[in-house]
Amino acid sequence: MNKSEALIRLVDDDASLLFSTQIYLQTMGWKVVAYDSPGKFLRSDDLDVPGCLVLDFRMPNFTGLEVQQIMIERGYKHFPIIFLSGHGDIEMAVNAMAKGAVTFLEKPADPERLNAEVEKAVELGFSRSRRAKERLELKRRYSHLTAREKEVLHLVVNGLTNKEIGDKLGLSLATVKMHRGHAAEKLELSSVAEITRALILIQEEDQQDA
Known part of the structure; x- marks a missing residue:
């Protein structure tokens, strides 16, 4: 896995946490873009660029699950998502994981644990992308x-x-x-x-x- 090929997206309405998480992941060698609202993320981000999404679960206007559902409807069902929540809601976590989330961490997430989960999520994203391209080519031939x-x-x-x-x-x-x-x-x-x-x-x- 080449870190330079991946983009880590952070979406959180907590400005201080968003900034500190961005700085930490950048020091770990990741390219990171931060959004302080789900709306900005959904309007601006290019999800065709591989990587992963670190997404706060509870935010004004959109919940994390609603953002995840919009991504699914746009054709990004298998884009890797790491959910962050300060509420420890097991039912929310189960729903998120059932829809394809990679993992669910309680805020504030341990930085080393978060970095490890980001590495796994990005690797999973690249693997899913390769598999999707292979499926597409095989389906073309099969047709x-x-x-x-x-x-x-x-x-x-x-x-x-x-x-x-x-x-x-x-x-x-x-x-x-x-x-x-x-x-x-x-x-x-x-x-x-x-x-x-x-x-x-x-x-x-x-x-x-x-």
Whole structure:
């Protein structure tokens, strides 16, 4: 992980805490931008820049959960969020984590603990980004398969032999091999293990979008 590629966002209406947290994380080598209101963050920030969000839970006009929900609606469901709260509300924490938050820390957070959680959140964000790009590319390739090629491929990953697929679909062995070969070529994959992983990733994206 390269810290210079990540941007840490801080959103907190407590000006002194916001300033001290920003200075501390900057001394730890992070690029940091601070917002004293959720509105400024939601209007100004470019969430396509990787990193994470350190978000106060209770603020005027917006709660942390409301900010999280807006991010989800804008297509940033998996952007890493670290919630901070001085209230220790377990139910809030459960709701936040269920929607994808990385962790929930009580204010004032221990600086070393916060830095450690930021490192984990940023690494998770990069990992999610790589996985999302891979899913997008696999889905693009998968869209080029014919309905029959997709049908044959799903039977392959379910463990059926070419002969069993032919018997099930009423196709000759040569035709099954042809569809299987074309599907693998379009996906740019060869082994059953690679194809199985690709289909799992594609289905994972569909389930998350549902």
